[in-house]
Amino acid sequence: MSIHIGMNPILATIGSVEVRWYGVMVSLAILTVVVWTYFSAKKAGIPGDIVYTSALWAIPFGLVTSRLVEVVDRLDYYTNNPGEIFGFSGLTIYGGILGAMLGVWIYTRIKGQPFGQLADVAAPGIILGQAVGRIGCAINGCCYGTPTTLPWGFVYTNHNSYAPLGVSTHPAVVYELLFDLAVFGMLLALRRRLKTEGSLFLLYLATYSAGRFLFSYLRENATYGGLREAQIIALAVLVIAVPLLIYKLRQGEPKAVPVSTEK
Numbered sequence: 001m002s003i004h005i006g007m008n009p010i011l012a013t014i015g016s017v018e019v020r021w022y023g024v025m026v027s028l029a030i031l032t033v034v035v036w037t038y039f040s041a042k043k044a045g046i047p048g049d050i051v052y053t054s055a056l057w058a059i060p061f062g063l064v065t066s067r068l069v070e071v072v073d074r075l076d077y078y079t080n081n082p083g084e085i086f087g088f089s090g091l092t093i094y095g096g097i098l099g100a101m102l103g104v105w106i107y108t109r110i111k112g113q114p115f116g117q118l119a120d121v122a123a124p125g126i127i128l129g130q131a132v133g134r135i136g137c138a139i140n141g142c143c144y145g146t147p148t149t150l151p152w153g154f155v156y157t158n159h160n161s162y163a164p165l166g167v168s169t170h171p172a173v174v175y176e177l178l179f180d181l182a183v184f185g186m187l188l189a190l191r192r193r194l195k196t197e198g199s200l201f202l203l204y205l206a207t208y209s210a211g212r213f214l215f216s217y218l219r220e221n222a223t224y225g226g227l228r229e230a231q232i233i234a235l236a237v238l239v240i241a242v243p244l245l246i247y248k249l250r251q252g253e254p255k256a257v258p259v260s261t262e263k
Contacts, residue, residue: 002153002168009140009160025136026091029129030059036125037118044121050113057107058100065099066091073221073229093130094212094233116198123204124187130208131180137173145170145218172218179211194249202245209234209241 012019038051069092071078101119108115137143141156141163153168163169187204194200213234221228227235 001151002155003171004155004157005138005141005161005163006157007139008158009162020136020140022136022140022142025139026133029133029136032132033122033125033129036128037122040121040125041118044117046113046118046121050111050118053111054104054107054118057103059103061103061106062096062100063091065102066093066095068099069095069229069233092230093133094230097126097130098233114197116201119198119201120191120194123201124184124191127180127184127187127204127208131177131184134173134177134180138171138177143173144220145172146220169220170218172215175218176211176215179215180208183207183211196248196251199245199248202241202248205237205241206245209237213238 007021009020009022010018011021011024034051034055037055038048041051042048073092104118105115107113108118134143138154141158141161144154144156144163146169147153148168148170150168150170152171154163154171154174155168156163156165159165183204186207187200190203191200194203213231216228216230216234219228219230221230
């Protein structure tokens with residue numbers, strides 16, 4: 001017994017352009033992060049225009065880096081199909097997170113706003129947005145898992161799905177979605193206890209990376225020396241985030257005061 005997924009991943013076709021549920025959910029995920037950050041930043045005394053402008057930096061950086069990581073992960077395919085490189089038919093969450101983080105860091109450096117403070121208020125919204133985006137992955141079939149005989153395995157039956165048809169696979173994206181929601185709850189519970197600037201964001205990075213490393217064993221992806229690309233990135237993030245988090249917690253300095261904008 002398995003769970004059959006027959007929903008068409010294509011919401012609509014406009015001329016030669018396919019509008020997939022995946023794109024709709026990714027857009028909703030981005031909106032979730034922006035809205036969450038705006039209201040959380042407002043409570044923290046960070047001006048709304050800083051949130052809006054940082055989003056204008058984060059979104060393009062995130063999309064480009066997300067696509068770049070996808071191309072590297074499937075380099076053999078894109079080498080044979082170079083015309084498909086420039087598009088957004090395939091994105092990666094890790095690339096999106098790291099790219100958006102880079103964009104916001106550059107903006108906050110220019111603006112003089114503490115990066116860690118803005119990252120802290122955004123952290124719960126980021127992981128919540130990831131959970132929303134994973135709904136699109138589940139419909140799309142793009143992040144299918146390894147074969148399984150478990151009764152909750154996903155069997156995709158729609159020919160527009162990216163998953164192998166008729167094969168019961170681990171619902172890896174659902175596992176990650178539930179994990180994301182658990183991390184979201186943890187961040188909400190700890191956001192007022194972690195007083196050091198940047199500590200909540202570092203906790204998010206470390207926790208998500210640890211979970212992603214484990215869940216990647218249930219995903220069908222190319223491997224590099226026995227590890228999948230996401231696992232290599234997860235290890236790199238853990239090597240950086242965990243020592244920084246420990247340092248921040250031991251440092252125990254208060255969160256930075258936001259820089260207000262002049263009207």
